Amino acid sequence: MSNGPYGLIACDCGALSLLVGGSPLALGLDTGDEPVAFWPLAAIQIGQGADELDVSADDEGGDAWGCRRCGERLLYAHDGTGMAILQGHPEDRGDLASGLTLSQQCTLEALGYRVLAGE
Numbered sequence: 076m077s078n079g080p081y082g083l084i085a086c087d088c089g090a091l092s093l094l095v096g097g098s099p100l101a102l103g104l105d106t107g108d109e110p111v112a113f114w115p116l117a118a119i120q121i122g123q124g125a126d127e128l129d130v131s132a133d134d135e136g137g138d139a140w141g142c143r144r145c146g147e148r149l150l151y152a153h154d155g156t157g158m159a160i161l162q163g164h165p166e167d168r169g170d171l172a173s174g175l176t177l178s179q180q181c182t183l184e185a186l187g188y189r190v191l192a193g194e
């Protein structure tokens with residue numbers, strides 16, 4: 076659990092950090108009712124620790140990005156729909172981007188996420 080401020084997300088040990096730009100597409104809940112935010116994958120860059128980035132593909136067409144050293148998972152990337160799913164909701168919800176496409180929303184629901192209606 077390291078829900079830092081959006082902009083920079085670091086793992087527990089600090090070896091890996093990601094830079095997040097722009098605004099989330101939408102907010103939602105994961106299968107355990109924990110808050111998540113859906114971002115454009117293009118908004119995510121590796122800040123430092125590219126050598127420590129451990130990308131493991133799953134059976135759902137996505138990749139979990141984690142730290143090779145501490146094992147913390149930082150995000151879930153879904154290449155097919157160009158989305159990145161991050162834990163937690165941003166503090167500032169005032170400027171959500173354009174929202175999800177229908178295919179993105181269907182993919183998220185198939186993965187077990189719930190998309191929250193815009194505020």
Ligand SMILES: [Zn+2]
Pocket residue numbers: 086087088089090091142143144145146147
């Ligand atoms: Zn780490």
